[in-house]
Amino acid sequence: MESLQQLSLRFSEISMFPFFDMAHYLSSVLSLREQPGAMEVALRSPIACWFSAMLCCFGGGILSSMLLAEPPAAFLANTTNVFLASACWYLIFYYPRNMFYKCCSFLPLRLMLAGMKEVTRTWKIVNGVLHANSRFSNAWIIMIAIGWVRGAGGGLISNFEQLVRGVWKPESNELLKMSYPVKVALIGAVLFTLQQTQHLPVSRHSLMLMYSTFLVVTKVTMMLTHSTTSPFAPFEAVLGRMLFGLEQASENIKSDTCTSSNGTGQASKPLIHECNDSPATSDAIERESSTVTRERQTKKAD
Amino acid sequence: MESLQQLSLRFSEISMFPFFDMAHYLSSVLSLREQPGAMEVALRSPIACWFSAMLCCFGGGILSSMLLAEPPAAFLANTTNVFLASACWYLIFYYPRNMFYKCCSFLPLRLMLAGMKEVTRTWKIVNGVLHANSRFSNAWIIMIAIGWVRGAGGGLISNFEQLVRGVWKPESNELLKMSYPVKVALIGAVLFTLQQTQHLPVSRHSLMLMYSTFLVVTKVTMMLTHSTTSPFAPFEAVLGRMLFGLEQASENIKSDTCTSSNGTGQASKPLIHECNDSPATSDAIERESSTVTRERQTKKAD
Amino acid sequence: MESLQQLSLRFSEISMFPFFDMAHYLSSVLSLREQPGAMEVALRSPIACWFSAMLCCFGGGILSSMLLAEPPAAFLANTTNVFLASACWYLIFYYPRNMFYKCCSFLPLRLMLAGMKEVTRTWKIVNGVLHANSRFSNAWIIMIAIGWVRGAGGGLISNFEQLVRGVWKPESNELLKMSYPVKVALIGAVLFTLQQTQHLPVSRHSLMLMYSTFLVVTKVTMMLTHSTTSPFAPFEAVLGRMLFGLEQASENIKSDTCTSSNGTGQASKPLIHECNDSPATSDAIERESSTVTRERQTKKAD
Numbered sequence: 001m002e003s004l005q006q007l008s009l010r011f012s013e014i015s016m017f018p019f020f021d022m023a024h025y026l027s028s029v030l031s032l033r034e035q036p037g038a039m040e041v042a043l044r045s046p047i048a049c050w051f052s053a054m055l056c057c058f059g060g061g062i063l064s065s066m067l068l069a070e071p072p073a074a075f076l077a078n079t080t081n082v083f084l085a086s087a088c089w090y091l092i093f094y095y096p097r098n099m100f101y102k103c104c105s106f107l108p109l110r111l112m113l114a115g116m117k118e119v120t121r122t123w124k125i126v127n128g129v130l131h132a133n134s135r136f137s138n139a140w141i142i143m144i145a146i147g148w149v150r151g152a153g154g155g156l157i158s159n160f161e162q163l164v165r166g167v168w169k170p171e172s173n174e175l176l177k178m179s180y181p182v183k184v185a186l187i188g189a190v191l192f193t194l195q196q197t198q199h200l201p202v203s204r205h206s207l208m209l210m211y212s213t214f215l216v217v218t219k220v221t222m223m224l225t226h227s228t229t230s231p232f233a234p235f236e237a238v239l240g241r242m243l244f245g246l247e248q249a250s251e252n253i254k255s256d257t258c259t260s261s262n263g264t265g266q267a268s269k270p271l272i273h274e275c276n277d278s279p280a281t282s283d284a285i286e287r288e289s290s291t292v293t294r295e296r297q298t299k300k301a302d
Numbered sequence: 303m304e305s306l307q308q309l310s311l312r313f314s315e316i317s318m319f320p321f322f323d324m325a326h327y328l329s330s331v332l333s334l335r336e337q338p339g340a341m342e343v344a345l346r347s348p349i350a351c352w353f354s355a356m357l358c359c360f361g362g363g364i365l366s367s368m369l370l371a372e373p374p375a376a377f378l379a380n381t382t383n384v385f386l387a388s389a390c391w392y393l394i395f396y397y398p399r400n401m402f403y404k405c406c407s408f409l410p411l412r413l414m415l416a417g418m419k420e421v422t423r424t425w426k427i428v429n430g431v432l433h434a435n436s437r438f439s440n441a442w443i444i445m446i447a448i449g450w451v452r453g454a455g456g457g458l459i460s461n462f463e464q465l466v467r468g469v470w471k472p473e474s475n476e477l478l479k480m481s482y483p484v485k486v487a488l489i490g491a492v493l494f495t496l497q498q499t500q501h502l503p504v505s506r507h508s509l510m511l512m513y514s515t516f517l518v519v520t521k522v523t524m525m526l527t528h529s530t531t532s533p534f535a536p537f538e539a540v541l542g543r544m545l546f547g548l549e550q551a552s553e554n555i556k557s558d559t560c561t562s563s564n565g566t567g568q569a570s571k572p573l574i575h576e577c578n579d580s581p582a583t584s585d586a587i588e589r590e591s592s593t594v595t596r597e598r599q600t601k602k603a604d
Numbered sequence: 605m606e607s608l609q610q611l612s613l614r615f616s617e618i619s620m621f622p623f624f625d626m627a628h629y630l631s632s633v634l635s636l637r638e639q640p641g642a643m644e645v646a647l648r649s650p651i652a653c654w655f656s657a658m659l660c661c662f663g664g665g666i667l668s669s670m671l672l673a674e675p676p677a678a679f680l681a682n683t684t685n686v687f688l689a690s691a692c693w694y695l696i697f698y699y700p701r702n703m704f705y706k707c708c709s710f711l712p713l714r715l716m717l718a719g720m721k722e723v724t725r726t727w728k729i730v731n732g733v734l735h736a737n738s739r740f741s742n743a744w745i746i747m748i749a750i751g752w753v754r755g756a757g758g759g760l761i762s763n764f765e766q767l768v769r770g771v772w773k774p775e776s777n778e779l780l781k782m783s784y785p786v787k788v789a790l791i792g793a794v795l796f797t798l799q800q801t802q803h804l805p806v807s808r809h810s811l812m813l814m815y816s817t818f819l820v821v822t823k824v825t826m827m828l829t830h831s832t833t834s835p836f837a838p839f840e841a842v843l844g845r846m847l848f849g850l851e852q853a854s855e856n857i858k859s860d861t862c863t864s865s866n867g868t869g870q871a872s873k874p875l876i877h878e879c880n881d882s883p884a885t886s887d888a889i890e891r892e893s894s895t896v897t898r899e900r901q902t903k904k905a906d
Contacts, residue, residue, distance in 0.1 A: 042848075045780045048779035065673070067373065067374055069374070071671065071672045071673040072670070073746050073750070076743065076745040077740045077743035082745060094848045096849065135373070136376070139379035141379070142378045159465075163774055165780070168772075170465055170468060175350035175353055176343065176346065176347045176350045176466075176467070243348070243396070246345055370675045371669070371675040441680065443683060444681055447677055473772075474770065477651055478768075479649065545698070546646075546697075546698045547700065
């Protein structure tokens, strides 16, 4: 037991620079490169691509600075880290014959990078919570917000990161349809805030070890099984039913939306688009809704 | 006369917390709920809905913080108010069978909430003007701007509030087509700035009483008569004609735009969309413009 | 040689206020007025038009304030300059019969205004670099960023300036397709940062004279020859080939994009739109791509 304590204490003293930071940059830039259209942007405008990559790598810090009215450009003052991130960006996008990208995509390496990136997430959330606490003492909503934003920066900023690359998808954002990393960062921010305000009877370093382990194990499992379903889905369903009466309601609304989508026009379109991501179902629903329209017209005719 | 002075002094000492603030939150969330698509978002993603509601309730403070480089997240430090607003949001959106929403929609109650909300507007404008004055002494443009932004926050931030809900309407914003609350807040900000810089021979508390009375009476009248025409329309027309020569010009431009819209393409489209809000007139204009196209083609053929 | 030194010293002591500033405002508002749809906005909503004009005139300062967490509204505290800019805006947009606009559009006057505006660019870049240096000492990336943003503010902010006018073009921004002023401001920011960090063996005032002369000469030449090709095009091509292997790659990707555009859907559309600005080529490409689709289908059928 004591050795576990010591292990967690040692773990919490690991420095993120340079290896973990580099894994974070590599992992972020790799997922940027795999976005549709990213490679075209890289070849048309290296500056837009670089800026986009920096938003992916330093998004959390930028967003948190904006929320706390600290200079969002401050991350550029850390020349070493910007260089490291830029080097990762350059090698992944422009190394001849995509050799570097192919290397990094090699599954075992990729798994290691993803695991190390998850560790940096813990550090970021902890630093965010502590920093918010130093600015606004005991304002626990701000502590959660800053911890969350630091931990899930790249995701929350994604709409604007896409805008830099000329892509604009207003109908989807990370608040409307939270991805797994954004959810897990929110839970982490809540946990570390509870720990900070001493509502959680556990030391910070133990919590860091437990949370990091959970993050890494879940991430690696999800990558190996190609699963995209969040491990929180059952809890979410229960919570949603208890707090918001979501289950029945969302079914009601679904049928409501589908039938009423012809009438309401503009405003409900984004929602419809959102729920039919795959073209196949989209077609099906379109057919269905046109049937509904026809039925309505028939009724009117009657 | 002296009793009026005393009345206005007492009036200016009313505390907004908790009842007036609550009326403001209820009124803002009610109008959010009545936006097309808001209920679907509430059932798909309570977090996006909550964030959207907070933007409606605290929009003025957030915008004014951003303009003055103060932490936009600072409103979250006021835990009591955030809780109050969240409770209003929860009850209106998720109370079983919409009972709470239906209660609040009961006309006399709704009128009272709207009236109380207008009173908070006065307080916000006054606080905004005073706060701007304390940051930049005698910079009267900033005083107007901050007073306006505080008083009409929910309206001015609406494009980004909609973006949170997945709706994006770039062709309309509150600067392009100012709604009545935004206009009246601007006038209020100008009046209170003039009072602050002692160009208006009236005490602040008297002005607060007069302005609030005007706001409440106009708002209640507009709600009862279902009128949407601004009471400033005649003044605006006169001012527009005097300062900008708007009347003739805008007629000229209208016919210009309609005929030239086929040629100029992309850029003028949003404008066209803007002026045809109702589908009926839109169809009419489309028909008209297609006639124009045909005429042109005939001319070319000649 | 010494007289050149003295000349550059005198030149660097020129005050921008009021004449050069006025030339900058006039030049910015003139180019705003020539945007498609700007005049319609001016007649529909003078406030949106004024706000848009202020963003054009003070964009650099606003953006740089945001990056450094200084009040973006601070420019409004400089009442004289705001008045000057507003007067320029008013005269250009609303002077009866467009007399003022026509005067300013008179080529020799326009050339002079454009030349003087370029001189203000030098001053802005220098002030930006010095200001960034005073906030973050020796953070040369921030110095470049702030110098750039100050010098090319109107361009970099253009997406949001357009949004005020109800126009939204996410598929193009100044990072994706840099215009000449944005490029030259970036180069200037790099030069003045190198000078500031003493990597460039030249005094600041000499560099200011040389850079300004280059800016003015290039701008006037470009206006007289109606040329839009950047004078840096050859250097860019060499750099692009050396650093990013752009030439062959971009050709490869072009053919790639055209053939794959049918499959990838949504995300690649903006890019396609971007390269086919004129409807004629767009049609051609559409036909071409539909041919490709047909060929593919034939292949599949085989």
